[in-house]
Amino acid sequence: MIEVVTVERLKQHVGQTVCVRGWLYNLSSKGKLHFAQVRDGTGIVQCVVFKNNVPPELFEALGHAGQESSITLTGLLREDPRAPGGFEIDVTQGEILQSVQGYPITPKEHGIEYLLEHRHLWLRSRRTWAILRVRDAVITAIRRFFDERGFVCVDSPIFTPNACEGTSTLFEVPYFEQTAYLTQSGQLYAEAAAMALGKVYTFGPTFRAEKSKTRRHLTEFWMLEPEMAYATLEDVMKLAEEMLAYIVAQVLERRRVELGVLERDLSKLERIQAPFPRLSYDEAAKILAEHPESTFKYGDDFGAPDETILSNRFDRPVLVHRYPKEVKAFYMKRDPEDPSKCLCVDVLGSEGVGEIIGGSQREDDLELLLGRIREHQLPESAFQWYLDLRRYGSVPHAGFGLGLERTVAWICGIEHVREAIPFPRTIYRLTP
Ligand code: 4AD
């Protein structure tokens, strides 16, 4: 029996006859030789097809097979430091399942719109392969991190009756006789779950009907949201920095090849160690006031250029805490030492990527929270269940939300979040 081996496991099979199953990535031929690069999803291996070693039909057919033809090849596996990947297969048998011509994505440069239109095929490119594998490692790291610390994963619903992060970015969906909204955040449900289970996290798709066309915004993105009972802003800041350092360390350990494909500067990632620098909003505002390029006005939220100025000052993510209450959500607890501020934190990624985490301690007082809901003109009736959490055993509690795509884009060193999700949804794009 000849063993089917994935490219990623080839090194355990040197000297054996193996079969690889995949797609033709590249073919170059000279005379009696074809050099076929085969990708199988786990990597790419060079296969040498010498005319005298294979059935004549196979040699002939391979010569006509175009990029992305589906193909299986069998032969002796050799170590060869000159071959891309370090191995080569001397082919003796094979089969072309489908011979393809005219694959739409060639190694030449294509425009971004063309590539997005062909995202279902673009997934097969080396760069996308690397990014998606980093994304996978980030997700696994997140689950490991929280599991090791005793957090319970509790999934929040996607159809919701009310807003969490403000009414201007809600997607409405007809829901029988009512209107439902696609969730903007699982937080309110995570709070309920934290009162039931102590330390929890939700992790799933969230939706924002944002008209923004920036490189940081998607209409559908994945958010990780831990929530802890009996916790404060300080606890959340510590958790956030430990988690980010852990995620980066895991990616460095498990996705070196992929980071290499992306030409990522590893020294920048190796510096991501806790503790991270911290700035209060007031301190950050002072830095911006002194910066010649900033148009920031005290009291405003930071715009993308402000965040870039701030994060460029540090070699690791920076925690900005205690923003003015006017620019933050209704559920955030006020700072007892300065009630004009919230007990909140935004984490700005390094290298100018902007906000990757937003979090806070939550208002745990029933009357104050009810007042906030009224101030923000939110429908009181839809929040009765949430207010119950302050009626029955209210405790200090806190949590945050991490945007998965912004985190992946930051770690990969890519410009735009649309490449950090398999099928991006933006204001102009619903297909494929
Ligand atoms: O700061 P946000 O809006 O916070 C919340 O939703 C809180 N309820 C989270 C919590 O405390 N449980 O969003 C959190 C993160 C942002 O820091 C950003 O990384 C990401 O979600 N994010 C987006 N990512 C891509 N596209 C968008 N349109 C995003 N909006 C937010």
Ligand code: MG
């Ligand atoms: Mg935010």
